Amino acid sequence: MKKIVITGSNGLLGQSLLDLFLGDKTYQIVALSRGESRYPIKDGYDYVDCDLTDFEKLQEIVLEKQPDYIINTAAMTNVDACEEYREECDEINVQLVEYLTSLSEKMNSHLIHISTDFIFDGKEGFYKETDQPNPLSYYGVSKLKSEQILEKSSINFTILRTILVYGKVHDMSRSNIVLWVRKMLLGEKEITIVDDQFRMPTYVKDLALACKTSVDKNAKGVFNVSSNTLLSVYEIAQQIAEVFELEAKYIKPISTSVLNQRAIRPSKTGFNLNKTQEVLSLELKSFKEDLQRFKEDIT
Numbered sequence: 001m002k003k004i005v006i007t008g009s010n011g012l013l014g015q016s017l018l019d020l021f022l023g024d025k026t027y028q029i030v031a032l033s034r035g036e037s038r039y040p041i042k043d044g045y046d047y048v049d050c051d052l053t054d055f056e057k058l059q060e061i062v063l064e065k066q067p068d069y070i071i072n073t074a075a076m077t078n079v080d081a082c083e084e085y086r087e088e089c090d091e092i093n094v095q096l097v098e099y100l101t102s103l104s105e106k107m108n109s110h111l112i113h114i115s116t117d118f119i120f121d122g123k124e125g126f127y128k129e130t131d132q133p134n135p136l137s138y139y140g141v142s143k144l145k146s147e148q149i150l151e152k153s154s155i156n157f158t159i160l161r162t163i164l165v166y167g168k169v170h171d172m173s174r175s176n177i178v179l180w181v182r183k184m185l186l187g188e189k190e191i192t193i194v195d196d197q198f199r200m201p202t203y204v205k206d207l208a209l210a211c212k213t214s215v216d217k218n219a220k221g222v223f224n225v226s227s228n229t230l231l232s233v234y235e236i237a238q239q240i241a242e243v244f245e246l247e248a249k250y251i252k253p254i255s256t257s258v259l260n261q262r263a264i265r266p267s268k269t270g271f272n273l274n275k276t277q278e279v280l281s282l283e284l285k286s287f288k289e290d291l292q293r294f295k296e297d298i299t
């Protein structure tokens with residue numbers, strides 16, 4: 001039996017991982033997040049309420065559990081908040097990873113960590129795992145630092161880089177592009193969406209599956225995980241309208257420059273997915289196909 005600690009189990013990816021692992025009794029799961037568990041099922045795994053910046057408490061729990069794998073999904077993911085609250089961002093996005101790395105060293109555990117397309121400057125797009133990072137935002141800097149901690153360590157690790165993750169789990173602390181656009185269009189509200197930023201959105205179920213496959217195949221190194229089509233965020237919103245059969249006339253294009261956001265976003269990301277498809281054998285599809293699947297899952 002493989003013992004796995006999942007950090008940030010209340011989050012979008014965290015809960016999606018519980019969905020995936022709990023059905024299979026060959027895994028023993030320990031879920032860590034702060035406050036009460038927001039996952040609706042309470043049996044079949046251990047949940048521990050833990051502020052992950054309380055490193056003493058974290059150490060006590062993790063050393064007691066002695067996991068074979070740690071999947072770290074916890075992060076400060078609000079890009080503008082990371083720009084403003086850098087210390088807080090560092091604590092969870094960098095120091096926690098440093099800490100989990102040293103615990104993994106002690107226990108000989110394999111650490112699976114999630115990173116982002118925001119480590120790139122967005123000048124080229126279709127990034128390979130080996131391309132040169134150059135983050136534009138503090139969030140991107142923090143995630144790159146977390147990657148470098150793993151790269152410099154002697155532990156077994158997997159870094160899964162992903163883009164614009166969406167999906168739906170129970171009692172969510174924040175929304176995502178698909179749920180937000182759908183909600184606004186359902187309410188017949190006009191929305192303005194940038195047409196000069198390009199992304200390959202990721203259905204959270206695929207990201208969760210990539211985590212599980214990394215465990216099952218004991219895959220090590222860096223892997224890209226996203227859908228396989230590069231679209232402007234405006235086109236993404238239009239496809240959401242189309243798949244959910246909502247009026248696209250409420251979606252208005254704007255350019256990034258008028259938004260005045262605190263953090264700078266890369267204009268064109270997107271991944272080359274060859275390595276992931278070959279080594280992890282994951283079938284990554286178009287955004288529209290994934291959306292169709294998401295629609296079926298929630299209706």
Ligand SMILES: NC(=O)c1ccc[n+]([C@@H]2O[C@H](COP(=O)([O-])OP(=O)(O)OC[C@H]3O[C@@H](n4cnc5c(N)ncnc54)[C@H](OP(=O)(O)O)[C@@H]3O)[C@@H](O)[C@H]2O)c1
Pocket residue numbers: 007008009010011012013014032033034035050051052053072073074075076077092114115116117162163164165166173174
């Ligand atoms: N979402 C995206 O578009 C995106 C894109 C690229 C990469 N990623 C990466 O993917 C990973 C998973 O993201 P996600 O979308 O699942 O994020 P999420 O829904 O925000 O989940 C993160 C979880 O971490 C928890 N957490 C944060 N600080 C904590 C602390 N100090 N103690 C305990 N728990 C803490 C949060 O708790 P609360 O719910 O209580 O706040 C939340 O449940 C992250 O590493 C993120 O950087 C995400």
